[in-house]
Amino acid sequence: MNKNTFLGITGLISCFFFSGIALLQAQSKSADLKNWPKGSSPKEIGTRVADHFVVTPHTNFGKPTPPKVITYPESCTWYGALTFAKASGNKKLTRDLAERFEPLFGVESKMIPVPDHVDYCVFGAVPLELYLQTNDKKYLDLGISIAEKQWGPPEGPRVKEESHEFYKQGYTWQTRLWIDDMYMITALQAQAFRATGNQKYIDRAAKEMVFYLDQLQKPNGLFYHAPDVPFYWGRGDGWMAAGMTELLSSMPKNNPNRERIMKGYTDMMASLLKYQGKNGMWNQLIDDPEAWAETSATGMFTFAMITGVKKGWLDKEIYGKAARNGWLGLVSYINENSEVTEVCEGTNKKNDRQYYLDRKRNTGDLHGQAPILWCATALLR
Template structure:
């Protein structure tokens, strides 16, 4: 009897969620983003700080996949007004201020500087000024030249003189890392200079590395449309567009590039409704879930924000969300996540990459999806 009542409550909650949303058809209870998100957050909180999954042991500092998962958990706690989850997620930060302070990131690299989103998000959720000062220092130092060798200083100075971060690399994951921290600094301060410079940086990246089909090579020497690499660009444009004032002069350019990418992604959906390890080869490459979740997040947000046509894209996003569910095990670990991947010179380099279970690259992206599917 109690079990039946619980099922009825979950079903009612699902109906309410999507009735308010007006975007998705009713989802089955097993795919309810409230249930999935809570499972993912509890999974995250059940473990200590983790290194990259391919590197055993305690990390030397918080690595960016954990930062992205932590951020996703904070956003989910905010969307669901779950104070208990927020408390647990805030307490995870406390050791970094004391007995485990060596794990606190330093804003000395684009992948490290993104860590500043955690204290900035905590500041916005709690009002504690300590978090503000820690986080805003990360954002500020992304545009402040550090002390370095003479050759590095010359290279970095050229970027700064052209309005770009000294951490510019023209790697595809940069455009999530930079836009996330600078968008959070804007949200925390209401100072448009943070998001304005991120928007300009994005346009330079788009002009430099977006291909005519709207997708992105992993690198110039790696002419392959790697899934998660493209996922970072999709998520980065999404994050920026969510927060960028529409009167910003770069808004139309970024929106157009985002829409171009989404059109191409829609044409490369595989038979499961997801995307392959190599995006443009849906028949020949295995389904990769972290990139698929990032694309799903970008499409869900685009439909909700009105950037994408609802009739055309809502069904694609809904199908992808449902197709991701069988890849999530009972412990809340997502499988078929590509291991961390540097630039490769052959197609086989990407197709033969090891597939992980519970890697934070996948956990983060699925959490972003769960939060994006909630109201409002």
């Protein structure tokens, strides 16, 4: 190769390299939530992920054994696929998701979770969304029965002594002060409000959210995984972000708890801005630079920001940029099978930093599939 040829190839490579950098810089500076590079639009991505979910068997947290009941990651993904179907006008997808549900009224009836725990109760959001889209009362009856059970008198093997005290104070007897709860509870109760218009459901969830905020939110706006675990675990904080977003999206403006919840939400969003990576992602431990970029948390934070920008709760320029970068970052973690990669496995709490850093990094885990669909829905609304 002569010198001129070498210089020409080098110049061409440099041109492509710096053009790529310029493109990324342009994307990072943009707050546009409507126009997307080819292959990354919310309709394209949402359709891929939702269609993949339709043909995915019931899963048991990645274990080879089939689940005994529908697990909460599946419930959250199912709900997300339904909301995406509505936002994208995909009636076939709604029918497919309803057909997936039909065996639960018959041969798979034992797979409906007993609503004696927050992780099981979130399942109720699925039939309530089916009711909102089909107007079939059988879905309403099932979903409302679960929502009522969540605030009913404590009963069953999971009842603890403090459950009765929470119930007497007007909180759900399933209160346990884990940050995960603030999606599991609010998603169900907000859906019950949307399906019936009965304000008691949104009032319940709002009171519960304020209790959790007062007990668990730190001065920096973030949340430890639990009071005895001083780590800002990404997906745990993601449940809080998504839960506040679901609640605020339906809460009447005159609700007495709205201002308090909005403050909790905006404080959290402001803190999250500081920790978003240049690739649009947030880490497994939010404030730990040695932690790995994790997709389920990023999806939940991005969903919260997209919604906040569109609802006018957040500054369009500042948070629109963060939301756009979050979405483009997430899209880069979806493989050819429409599976989201780098998803933290199901995680119990533990007062050990290394425990969080060493969590398995799954592919196709429904913890990560669900928030992609929430984001796609929010972008299309």
